[in-house]
Amino acid sequence: MSKQTFIVRIAKPIEFEEIGKLLVKVYSQLEGFPKETDQPE
Secondary structure, X not given: OOOOOOOOOOXXXXXXXXXXXXXXXXXXXXXXXXXOOOOOX
């Protein structure tokens, strides 16, 4: 098994939209949170 390295840094403004979409995707899969289709905007 290979070892992975991660770098934690401050997001760049150009990355904000993509990060937002990722957060919606992750949280919408948790019980009690709205689904992506419940709040499309």
